[in-house]
Amino acid sequence: xxxxxxxxxxxxxxxxxxxxxxxxxxxxxxxxxxxxxxxxxxxxxxxxxxxxxxxxxxxxxxxxxxxxxxxxxxxxxxxxxxxxxxxxxxxxxxxxxxxxxxxxxxxxxxxxxxxxxxxxxxxxxxxxxxxxxxxxxxxxxxxxxxxxxxxxxxxxxxxxxxxxxxxxxxxxxxxxxxxxxxxxxxxxxxxxxxxxxxxxxxxxxxxxxxxxxxxxxxxxxxxxxxxxxxxxxxxxxxxxxxxxxxxxxxxxxxxxxxxxxxxxxxxxxxxxxxxxxxxxxxxxxxxxxxxxxxxxxxxxxxxxxxxxxxxxxxxxxxxxxxxxxxxxxxxxxxxxxxxxxxxxxxxxxxxxxxxxxxxxxxxxxxxxxxxxxxxxxxxxxxxxxxxxxxxxxxxxxxxxxxxxxxxxxxxxxxxxxxxxxxxxxxxxxxxxxxxxxxxxxxxxxxxxxxxxxxxxxxxxxxxxxxxxxxxxxxxxxxxxxxxxxxxxxxxxxxxxxxxxxxxxxxxxxxxxxxxxxxxxxxxxxxxxxxxxxxxxxxxxxxxxxxxxxxxxxxxxxxxxxxx
Numbered sequence: 001x002x003x004x005x006x007x008x009x010x011x012x013x014x015x016x017x018x019x020x021x022x023x024x025x026x027x028x029x030x031x032x033x034x035x036x037x038x039x040x041x042x043x044x045x046x047x048x049x050x051x052x053x054x055x056x057x058x059x060x061x062x063x064x065x066x067x068x069x070x071x072x073x074x075x076x077x078x079x080x081x082x083x084x085x086x087x088x089x090x091x092x093x094x095x096x097x098x099x100x101x102x103x104x105x106x107x108x109x110x111x112x113x114x115x116x117x118x119x120x121x122x123x124x125x126x127x128x129x130x131x132x133x134x135x136x137x138x139x140x141x142x143x144x145x146x147x148x149x150x151x152x153x154x155x156x157x158x159x160x161x162x163x164x165x166x167x168x169x170x171x172x173x174x175x176x177x178x179x180x181x182x183x184x185x186x187x188x189x190x191x192x193x194x195x196x197x198x199x200x201x202x203x204x205x206x207x208x209x210x211x212x213x214x215x216x217x218x219x220x221x222x223x224x225x226x227x228x229x230x231x232x233x234x235x236x237x238x239x240x241x242x243x244x245x246x247x248x249x250x251x252x253x254x255x256x257x258x259x260x261x262x263x264x265x266x267x268x269x270x271x272x273x274x275x276x277x278x279x280x281x282x283x284x285x286x287x288x289x290x291x292x293x294x295x296x297x298x299x300x301x302x303x304x305x306x307x308x309x310x311x312x313x314x315x316x317x318x319x320x321x322x323x324x325x326x327x328x329x330x331x332x333x334x335x336x337x338x339x340x341x342x343x344x345x346x347x348x349x350x351x352x353x354x355x356x357x358x359x360x361x362x363x364x365x366x367x368x369x370x371x372x373x374x375x376x377x378x379x380x381x382x383x384x385x386x387x388x389x390x391x392x393x394x395x396x397x398x399x400x401x402x403x404x405x406x407x408x409x410x411x412x413x414x415x416x417x418x419x420x421x422x423x424x425x426x427x428x429x430x431x432x433x434x435x436x437x438x439x440x441x442x443x444x445x446x447x448x449x450x451x452x453x454x455x456x457x458x459x460x461x462x463x464x465x466x467x468x469x470x471x472x473x474x475x476x477x478x479x480x481x482x483x484x485x486x487x488x489x490x491x492x493x494x495x496x497x498x499x500x501x502x503x504x505x506x507x508x509x510x511x512x513x514x515x516x517x518x519x520x521x522x523x524x525x526x527x528x529x530x531x532x533x534x535x536x537x538x539x540x541x542x543x544x545x546x547x548x549x550x551x552x553x554x555x556x557x558x559x560x561x562x563x
Contacts, residue, residue, distance in 0.1 A: 098114075101446075108439045108443075110438070110439060110440070110443065111438070113150045113434075114439060116144075116438075117435055117437075118435075118438075120434075124137050124141050124431065124479075129475055131517070138424060142430035145431065146430075150438060151430055155429075156430040156433070157426075158433070159427065163390060163392040164269055164270030164273065167266060167396075168266055168267075168422065169422055170396045170399045172217065172416045173403070174216070174376060174380070174398050175216045175217035176408055176413065177402035177403075177407040178374065180412060183374050188209065188225065191204055192204050192228070195238070197238075198238050198239075198242050202304045202308070205247060206247070207250075209221060210253055210254035210296060211254060213250070213251040213255050215258060215260065218254065219521060221251055222521045226244065226528055229244055239308075239311070240528070241311045244528055245307065245529060245540075246304075248519070248521040249299070249540065250300060250303065252519055253292075253296040253299045256292040256507050257288065257292045257293055258285055258289065259284065260384075260391070262510050264510050265288070265510070266391075268482075268509070269282050271429075278489075279489050280499045283503075285384050285391075288506060291503055291555050291558065294550055299546065299547055302546055306542070310535075310538055310539050311535065369405065376398035376402055379394070380394040380397075425482075428483070432482045432483060435486040441486040445487050445489075445490030446490075449492060452495075457495045457496050457556050458556040459552075460493065461501065461504045461556050462549060462552035464488070464505060465505075465511070465551055466508070467484070468504075468509050468511075469544050471483075472510070481505065481506065484505055484509075488505050503555055504555050507547075507551050508548070511544050513540030513543045513547075514537050515533070515540070516531070516533060
């Protein structure tokens with residue numbers, strides 16, 4: 001019996017070695033193939049075509065080709081695939097197992113698959129920080145993990161069957177219905193009035209934007225209010241620079257206040273719901289409101305006071321006078337209406353937002369259709385909070401009702417669903433499962449837990465918020481919250497409940513104020529406001545610290561009955 005077992009073990013090791021060698025050879029061949037395509041095109045740009053390996057395009061079309069095809073998607077995927085495969089081969093034969101006690105005093109060990117998952121996580125974060133498309137990077141990482149048998153098919157594609165992810169797609173349709181019927185204009189624009197100064201204008205702008213962003217996609221709100229802000233600036237003499245960045249930030253603050261305010265909240269909730277051993281129950285619609293509302297209130301006050309001082313330059317941009325609103329081009333509105341969590345490198349983020357020079361002719365929207373679209377959203381929120389039905393069922397019903405009642409056409413509904421956004425979110429589930437399966441999350445969780453006794457509960461939550469916010473500033477916020485959840489779920493702090501740490505993690509992922517690439521609405525106002533990269537850091541950096549302080553303090557002292 002012992003001889004048979006020894007032979008079987010030897011045969012298994014030989015089979016694993018053969019499998020890993022073949023995988024490495026295949027990945028090297030793939031990388032060389034794409035590298036040859038890149039080098040052969042030199043400075044003229046390149047693209048991958050179905051019928052050819054690659055094709056040289058004219059120099060003037062290279063930038064457009066990058067925007068059209070995602071800006072080096074194939075090369076980024078090849079780098080991720082090759083680097084992780086080579087590391088896996090070295091880890092299989094060189095790196096020894098590393099054993100450590102977890103937080104339950106059980107001895108767990110890191111094996112070559114653990115080293116692969118850890119290194120692949122860092123490579124993915126690096127590539128996304130270098131503006132590689134998040135959907136391609138995360139999907140490529142999932143394929144690598146499947147190839148090396150770190151995760152199985154069920155773990156890899158769990159995100160594609162998640163009800164919360166499907167609900168995100170359905171809510172895109174409802175948000176598009178509100179835009180097409182003019183419901184957003186009917187609610188927000190009358191509140192602008194005639195402000196007497198910058199502070200008054202910011203109050204009239206930020207508060208309605210924040211309220212609307214709490215219950216729907218914030219991207220169409222910002223897209224439609226950009227020309228309104230330009231008109232407001234031209235008629236009142238207020239610099240447009242003092243309006244557009246607070247517009248983006250207030251939409252992000254509003255998204256923190258409810259579960260449906262941003263897809264990042266739904267992604268984390270989906271992680272909790274699909275966890276076999278969840279650290280807490282999935283969050284309800286207003287579970288984060290007691291923490292987010294004080295932070296949002298203080299954040300708006302900060303924007304009203306500080307934004308005019310930091311953003312108005314000595315030579316402000318003078319907008320041409322206009323008596324009526326100008327509208328964004330039809331292509332920009334159609335693309336931006338369905339964006340909630342754009343992958344880094346997405347074409348719309350690199351496209352200049354142009355506005356037509358002709359006056360905007362107000363469409364005569366049907367009041368009945370506005371009532372139907374608005375009522376569908378309100379009913380979805382109320383019934384979801386009362387737990388009459390799941391959010392997915394209510395979102396699907398609302399989306400179907402808006403199409404059936406003529407609020408938007410079937411083509412507009414299909415165009416509103418951004419598949420790249422859903423692909424980014426769903427692909428991130430595989431990497432999170434790999435970190436848990438290989439005990440990497442246990443190791444990182446032990447390190448994070450060891451910090452709390454030295455700093456205390458409130459500083460610990462503040463550091464967790466800053467860590468999440470910084471990662472979200474350079475990579476996709478959905479990817480950040482999924483990866484960090486696999487670590488935070490294993491953090492056990494005696495003075496804190498899992499609900500407190502997860503809510504801080506959720507709100508930190510939506511606090512990407514310090515960079516323009518951290519959130520899609522920041523990129524939307526970058527060109528119209530003539531901002532520089534440092535402008536976001538000067539105004540958004542202190543705002544991120546203020547929000548983090550308020551969130552960590554309120555979450556740390558909140559009683560159990562409140563959260």
